[in-house]
Amino acid sequence: MTPEGSPKDSAIRRGWALYDVSVGADQNEKAVHSSGASVLSFSPGRNRKGKRESGSHESSGFPPLARTETIQPSRPRTSNAYLHQLFDPIVESLLWDYVREVLIIVMMLVVLMWGALPLYWGSLAPGLSHAPNFKAWVVDLDGGPLGAFVIESVMNSTKIGNRHLDWEVKPASQFSSAQDVANQVVEEKAWAAITINPGASSTLYIARAYGDYTYDQTKAVTLYIEQARSENAIGQLIAPIATDLLDKTLRNFNARDIAAYIRAIRAHPDAIETSLESPSALAGAWWKTVNLKPWDAAVAWPMTIVGQIYLTLFAFIITMSSHRARRNLEPHLTYNSLVALRIAIPLAAYIPISTSYAMLGLFFRAPFDAKYSGGGFFIYVAYTYLDICALGLACEAAMSILRPDHMPLFLVSWFYKDGYLILPGFIPKDETSALLARAKQLIAEFPLEGHPMTRFTTGEEDDPNHSKKHVGDEYFLTSGDKIRFFLEDDAFDAKGNLAKPKEKSVNKIGHGLHELDSVFRKFTMENEKLRQLARDLAFHQDPEGKLISLSMVICKQPEIGGKVPEHNDSSTISTFLYTDPPSALGFWFALEPCTEFNGALSFLPGSHRTTFVRLPEGGTGFVDIENPITPLDLQSQKLERTVDPKASEGDYILETCDAGTLVLIHGSVLHKSERNTSQNTRFAYTFHMIESAPKVRYDERNWLQPAASMPFSKLYGTQAVH
Numbered sequence: 170m171t172p173e174g175s176p177k178d179s180a181i182r183r184g185w186a187l188y189d190v191s192v193g194a195d196q197n198e199k200a201v202h203s204s205g206a207s208v209l210s211f212s213p214g215r216n217r218k219g220k221r222e223s224g225s226h227e228s229s230g231f232p233p234l235a236r237t238e239t240i241q242p243s244r245p246r247t248s249n250a251y252l253h254q255l256f257d258p259i260v261e262s263l264l265w266d267y268v269r270e271v272l273i274i275v276m277m278l279v280v281l282m283w284g285a286l287p288l289y290w291g292s293l294a295p296g297l298s299h300a301p302n303f304k305a306w307v308v309d310l311d312g313g314p315l316g317a318f319v320i321e322s323v324m325n326s327t328k329i330g331n332r333h334l335d336w337e338v339k340p341a342s343q344f345s346s347a348q349d350v351a352n353q354v355v356e357e358k359a360w361a362a363i364t365i366n367p368g369a370s371s372t373l374y375i376a377r378a379y380g381d382y383t384y385d386q387t388k389a390v391t392l393y394i395e396q397a398r399s400e401n402a403i404g405q406l407i408a409p410i411a412t413d414l415l416d417k418t419l420r421n422f423n424a425r426d427i428a429a430y431i432r433a434i435r436a437h438p439d440a441i442e443t444s445l446e447s448p449s450a451l452a453g454a455w456w457k458t459v460n461l462k463p464w465d466a467a468v469a470w471p472m473t474i475v476g477q478i479y480l481t482l483f484a485f486i487i488t489m490s491s492h493r494a495r496r497n498l499e500p501h502l503t504y505n506s507l508v509a510l511r512i513a514i515p516l517a518a519y520i521p522i523s524t525s526y527a528m529l530g531l532f533f534r535a536p537f538d539a540k541y542s543g544g545g546f547f548i549y550v551a552y553t554y555l556d557i558c559a560l561g562l563a564c565e566a567a568m569s570i571l572r573p574d575h576m577p578l579f580l581v582s583w584f585y586k587d588g589y590l591i592l593p594g595f596i597p598k599d600e601t602s603a604l605l606a607r608a609k610q611l612i613a614e615f616p617l618e619g620h621p622m623t624r625f626t627t628g629e630e631d632d633p634n635h636s637k638k639h640v641g642d643e644y645f646l647t648s649g650d651k652i653r654f655f656l657e658d659d660a661f662d663a664k665g666n667l668a669k670p671k672e673k674s675v676n677k678i679g680h681g682l683h684e685l686d687s688v689f690r691k692f693t694m695e696n697e698k699l700r701q702l703a704r705d706l707a708f709h710q711d712p713e714g715k716l717i718s719l720s721m722v723i724c725k726q727p728e729i730g731g732k733v734p735e736h737n738d739s740s741t742i743s744t745f746l747y748t749d750p751p752s753a754l755g756f757w758f759a760l761e762p763c764t765e766f767n768g769a770l771s772f773l774p775g776s777h778r779t780t781f782v783r784l785p786e787g788g789t790g791f792v793d794i795e796n797p798i799t800p801l802d803l804q805s806q807k808l809e810r811t812v813d814p815k816a817s818e819g820d821y822i823l824e825t826c827d828a829g830t831l832v833l834i835h836g837s838v839l840h841k842s843e844r845n846t847s848q849n850t851r852f853a854y855t856f857h858m859i860e861s862a863p864k865v866r867y868d869e870r871n872w873l874q875p876a877a878s879m880p881f882s883k884l885y886g887t888q889a890v891h
Contacts, residue, residue, distance in 0.1 A: 170581065172815055179523065180718045189254075197351070208651050213545040213885065214571060216372055230796050235303070236383050236706065239463065250643060251500065251501060251502060251503055251504070252502065252503065253294055253501050253503070253506075254502075254503065254506055255502065255506045255510060260498060260501050260502070263497055263498040263501065264498060265515075266494075266497070266498070267494050267497075267498045267510075268514070270490075270494035271487075271490070271491055271494055271514055271518055274486070274487060274490045274491075274494070274518075274523055275487075275518050275522065277489070277519060278483055278522060279488060279522070279525045282479075282483075282525055282526065282529065283523075283525070283529065286476075286479065286529055287529065287532070287533075290559055298430035302815050303337060304334075304335050304337070304359050304360050304365075305334040305336050305337070305359055305360055305361040305362065305407070305411070306336070306337055306338075306339045306350070306353075306359045306361075306362040306363070307319070307320060307323045307324075307336055307337070307338055307339070307362070307363045307364075307365075308338075308339045308340075308341060308344060308347075308350050308362060308363070309338075309341055309365045310341050310346075310347060310364055310365060310366055310367045310369075310515055311342070311365040311366065311367060311368065311369040312341070312370075312373060313368075313370025314370050315365055315369050315370040315373070315389060315390075315422060315454055316365035316369065316370065316427070318418070318421075318422045319363070319390065319415075319418055319419075319422070320338060320365075321365065322414070322417075322418040322421070322422075322464055323336050323338075323418070324336060324338065325416060326414055332410060333410065333414075334360070334361065334407060334410055334411065336408075337359075339362075341778065346365055346367075347364045347367070347391060347408055350362050350364050350393065350553055351393050351459065351461055354393045354394070354395050354461055355395060355461050355462065357395070357398060358397070360394075360398070360402065360403075360407050361393060361394045361395075361403075361407050361411055362392075362393045363390065363391070363392055363393075363411065363415065363456075364390070364391045364393070366388060366389060366390065366391060369388075369389040369390065369454060371502045372384070372388075372389075373386075373389065373450060373453070373454055375443050375448045376447050376449075376450035377430065377443075377447060377451060378440070378443065378444075379443065379447075379448030380444060380445070380447045381446075381447050381450060382446055382447050382448075382449075383429070384449050384450045385449070385453050386450070386452060386453065386454055386455040387456060387457040388457070389454035389455060389456065390415065390419065390454065390455070390456035390457075391458075391459055392408075392411055392412065392415060392454060392456055392457070392458045392459070393456060393459050393461060394407060394408055394458065394459070394460055394461065394711045395460070395461045395462045395562040396408075396412075396462060396463050396464040396538075397463060397464050397465070397539065398462070400464035400467065400507045400562065403464070404464070408458070411476060412458065413553060415456045419453070419454055419455055419456060419712055422453065422454065423453030423454065426453060427451070427452075427455075428477075430444075441777065443760050449688065463736055464537075465536070466534070466535060466536045466539075468530065468533040468534070468535050469530075469535055469536070472529075472530050472535060476526070477556065480526070480553070480556055480557045480560060480687060481560050483522055483526075484519075484557050484561030484564055485560075485561075485564050487518050487519075487522075487561060488515070488561060488565050488568055489568075491511075491514060491515065491518075492568060494678075495510070495511075498510075498516075501715040501815030511565055512562070512565075514742075515558075515561050515565060516558065517558045519522065519554055519558055519561060520554065522557060522855075523550055523553040523554035523556075523557055524554075526553050527546060527549050527550045527553055527814065530549070531546070537549055543779040547794065551716040564702065565787060571617050579751075584706065584833055584835070585835075586774075586775070587627050587772070587774040587775060587834040587838075588772065588773075588774060588776060588777035588778075588834075588837070588838030589772050589824075589832060589833060589834050589835060589838055589840070590775075590829060590833040591824055591826060591831075591832055592830065592831040592832070592833070593787070593826065593827060593829070593830045594827075594829050594830065595698075595758070595827070595829060595830060595831035596758060596829040596830075596831065598828075598829060600692065601758075601760055601828050601829045603688060604688065604689070604692060604758070604760055604854055605760040605761065605828075605852055607686070607688040607689065608674070608678065608722045608724075608760065608852055608854070609620065609676055609852075611652070611654075611686070611722075612654070612671065612672055612675050612678070612724075613671075613672060615654050615671075617667070620654070621644045622656060622657065622661075622665075622667070623644045623645055623653075623655055624655065624656050624657065624658045624661070624676070625645075625655035625656070625657075625658075625659075625676040625677060626809075637707075645872075646872055648679055648680045648681070649680050649719060649873050649876055649879070650681050650684075650685075650876035650879035651680075651681055651685070651876065652678060652679075652681055652682060652685050652686060653678070653679060653680070654675050654677075654678055655675070655676045655677050655678075655679070656674050656675060656676055656868055657669070657674055657675070657676045657726055657729050657730065657731065658676075658731060659675035659729035659731065660673070660726070660729055669726075669729065673726050673727065673729075674726065675722060675724050675726070676723070676726070676730075676731075677721050677722060677723045677724060678721060678722040678724075679719060679720065679722070680719040680720060680721055680873065681719070681720070681722030681879060682721065682722065682854075682856075683719075683720035683856055683878075683882060684879055689720065689854070692854075693717065693720060693856055694882065694884070699884070703858065703884060706754070706833070707751075708754050709752060709754075709858070709860045709864070716858060716859050716860070716881040716882065716883060716884070717856055717857070717858055717874075717881065717882045717883075717884055718746060718852070718856075718857050718858070718859050718873060718881050719746075719857060719873055720855065720856035720857075721854075721855060721856075722852060722853070722854050722855075723844075723851075723852070723853045723854075724758075724850055724851075724852055725767060725768045725850060725851035725852070725854065726845065726846045726850060727767075727845060727847060727848050727850060728845065728846065728847075728848070728851075729845070730767070730768055730845030730851065731844055732767075732768075732841075732842070732843050732844040733841055733842045734841055735773070735821075735839050735840065736839065736840070737776075737777070737836060737837050737838055737839055737840070737843040738753045738755055738834065738836045738837075738857060739751040739752070739753035739837055739859075741828060743791070746836065746857055746859060746871060746873065747868045747871055748859050748860060748866060748867050749865060749866045749868065750865060751836055751837055752836065752859045752860035752864075752865050753836025753837075753857055753858070753859050754833070754834070754835065754836055754858045754859070755832075755833070755834035755835075755836065755855060755856075756831065756832075756834075756855060756856050756857070756858070757770070757831070757832040757833075757834055757853060757854075757855045758829075758830070758832075758853060758854045758855065759826050759827065759828055759829065759830045759831075759832070759853050760828055760852040760853055760854055761849070761850060761851055761852045761853075762825075762826070762827050762828055762849075763824075763825055763826050763827075763830075763853070764825050764847070765823055765825060765843075766845075766846055766847040766849075767845045767846075767847040767849050767850070767851040768822055768842045768843055768844065768845040768851050769826065769842065769843075769851075770823075770824050770832060770840055770842050771821040771822060771823045771824065771840060771841050771842065771843070772821065772822055772824060772838060772839070772840045773820055773821050773822075773838065773839040773840070774838075776837075776838050776839040777835040777836075777837035777838035777839075778837075821841065836857075858884060859881075861883070
C-alpha cells in the first residue's frame with residue numbers, strides 16, 4: 170500500500186496512463202520517476218495560486234497542487250523492435266550473451282562427444298563393413314591356351330544366375346605389365362582383377378618337359394584385390410566369388426591339360442620319368458591372391474556410416490539450443506540481420522564440432538593418410554563440416570515453420586514422402602522380451618485338438634505350393650474378436666498331415682490380441698508413447714478417433730515362413746482394411762532381429778501416392794491415390810488393380826532392423842517380405858489403426874467386420890463401431 174499523502178495519492182488520472190502531479194516551488198523537493206525523468210514532488214502547503222485552486226482541490230477530495238505537469242509512466246518502447254543492426258551498441262550486450270551461450274553449447278557437445286563416442290568407436294573398430302560394388306577385370310597377358318581357357322570360363326560365369334561379378338575383358342595392350350594392372354586396382358578403377366601372367370602356358374609346358382622342380386604353379390594366375398577399399402565387399406562378396414570361380418576354372422583346365430599331356434607322352438617312358446621330377450608342373454597351373462591394401466582400419470565404418478546419426482543429433486541440438494539462446498536478441502533485429510545471424514552462428518559452431526569429430530578418429534588410428542598423405546585429415550574435416558552443414562541448416566529451416574514444440578514432426582515428413590518410417594529402439598529391450606515371451610507362451614499353450622487346421626498363406630493362386638484351403642473359412646472370418654492360431658501351409662505334408670512341431674508350425678496369432686490378452690492390451694491400449702506418436706503423425710482427421718481394427722503376431726517360421734508378395738493394407742480392391750477414403754495406418758514391431766535371410770520387410774518408397782490399375786478400355790495406367798476408386802467402382806467398371814512390374818522392378822528397399830524397432834506403414838504403400846530361408850524365427854507384432862466414422866466409411870466387403878461383442882477399439886480407451 171502506498172502511504173497517505175504519497176505522490177500516487179496526489180495524482181489525477183486523465184486518460185490512458187496519464188497523471189497530473191503537483192509541482193512545488195522548492196526545486197530541492199524533486200523526485201525521480203521510475204522512467205528516469207525528474208518529477209517535482211507534491212507540496213500541498215505551498216500553494217502559490219491561492220485559495221481558489223486550493224478550494225477546488227479540496228472540493229474534489231484531492232490535495233491542492235502548486236503546479237501540474239503531465240507525464241507518461243515507463244513502458245517498453247515497441248518502436249525500437251526490429252530496427253537495430255547486428256553490431257549496434259544498444260544490442261551489443263545481448264549479442265555477446267547469445268554468442269557466449271552458443272559457445273557453451275559447443276563446448277558441452279565436444280565434451281559429450283569425447284565422453285560417449287569413443288565407447289562406440291572402440292566397440293565397433295575390430296570389424297565392420299561397407300556396401301559392395303561389382304566391377305572386375307580379367308586380363309590375358311599370356312596369350313596361350315591357359316589364358317584363352319580362363320577368359321572363356323570367366324565370361325561364361327556371367328551368363329548363369331546372378332552369383333558373379335561384372336567381369337570385363339581388358340586387352341593386354343592397355344597394360345605394360347601385371348603390376349600396371351595392380352596399380353589400376355589401387356586407383357579404384359576396378360574392384361578386382363584376374364591376370365593370366367606372361368608366359369604362364371609356356372612356362373608350365375617347359376617345366377614338365379625338363380622336370381623343373383623349382384616351378385611355382387601359383388605364378389600362372391594372379392587375383393588382385395584391395396581389401397582396404399571395402400572389407401565387407403571384398404571379404405563377403407568379391408574374394409569368395411572370384412576364388413570359387415578360379416578354383417573351378419583351373420581344376421577344369423588342369424583335368425583336360427594333364428589328360429592330354431599324359432596321352433601325348435605315354436609312348437615315351439623317358440618323358441614320363443622327367444615329368445615326375447616336377448610334381449608341381451605335373452599338377453598343373455594354379456593361382457594366388459595378392460591383397461594390394463589389407464583391411465586394417467575397421468574404425469572407418471562407424472566414422473562414415475553410423476557416425477552420420479551422431480552428426481544429425483549434434484546439428485539438431487545446436488538448432489534447438491540456439492533458438493533458446495537468442496530469444497532475447499531476436500525481437501530487436503531486422504529481418505536481414507536475423508537471417509544472417511541464424512546462418513552465420515551455426516556455420517561457425519559447426520567448425521569445432523566437425524574438427525573435434527575428425528580428431529576423434531586419430532586416437533583410433535583412422536588412416537587419414539592412406540591416399541592423400543597428411544592432407545587426408547583436413548579433407549575429412551571438410552567432408553564432415555559440409556555434412557553437418559547440410560543437416561543443421563535443414564533443421565534451422567524447419568525451425569522457422571515448426572517452432573521448437575513441433576520440431577519432432579520434421580522427421581514425420583519422411584513418413585509422408587516414402588510411405589513408411591523406421592524408428593529403431595522404439596520398444597525397450599525388456600518390453601520387447603516380454604511380448605516375445607508371451608507370444609511363444611500362447612503358442613505353447615494352445616491345443617491342437619479340435620483345431621480346424623486352418624492355414625494362412627499369401628502366395629499367388631498359380632503358385633504350385635499355394636494352399637486351396639486359404640483364409641476364407643469360418644475359423645478365420647470370425648477371428649476379429651478372438652485369439653486364434655493359423656498354421657503355415659508348408660508345415661503340412663502331401664497328405665495334409667501336420668509334419669512340423671506345433672511351435673514351428675504357427676504362421677500367426679490373431680486378431681483380437683490388443684483387447685483379449687493382458688500383455689498385448691497393456692502394450693497397445695495403455696501406451697502413452699504410442700498415443701503421442703499417433704497424435705504427432707496427424708495421419709487421421711480426428712486425433713481422438715483412431716480405431717484399432719485388428720492385431721496379430723506374425724511368426725515367420727524357419728525355412729517354411731512363406732513369401733508375402735507385394736501388397737498394401739488398404740488398397741481399393743483389398744478386402745482387408747478398406748475405408749472410403751483410405752485411412753489404414755500400420756504399426757509393425759520387430760520382436761526379433763529381421764534380416765535379409767529371415768524375411769525382413771521391403772518397401773517401394775513413394776508407392777502410396779499413386780496406384781497402378783488395369784483400365785476397362787484396355788491397357789494400364791496410374792490413378793491418383795488422393796481420389797481413389799472404391800470397391801463399388803471396381804465392381805461396376807471392372808477395374809482390376811495391378812502392380813506395374815516395370816515400375817517396381819529393382820526399386821524395393823530391404824529394411825533390416827533389430828528387435829524393438831517400430832515400422833510405421835502407410836496403408837497404401839507397397840511392401841512385401843521374402844521367404845524365411847534361415848534357421849531363425851522372425852516374430853513381429855502388428856496392429857492397424859483406421860479413421861472413425863463419420864470421417865470415413867468402413868467397407869462392408871472387408872473380411873474383418875466389427876463384432877457386437879467387441880467393436881473396434883479406440884486407441885484412447887473407449888470402444889466404438891463404424
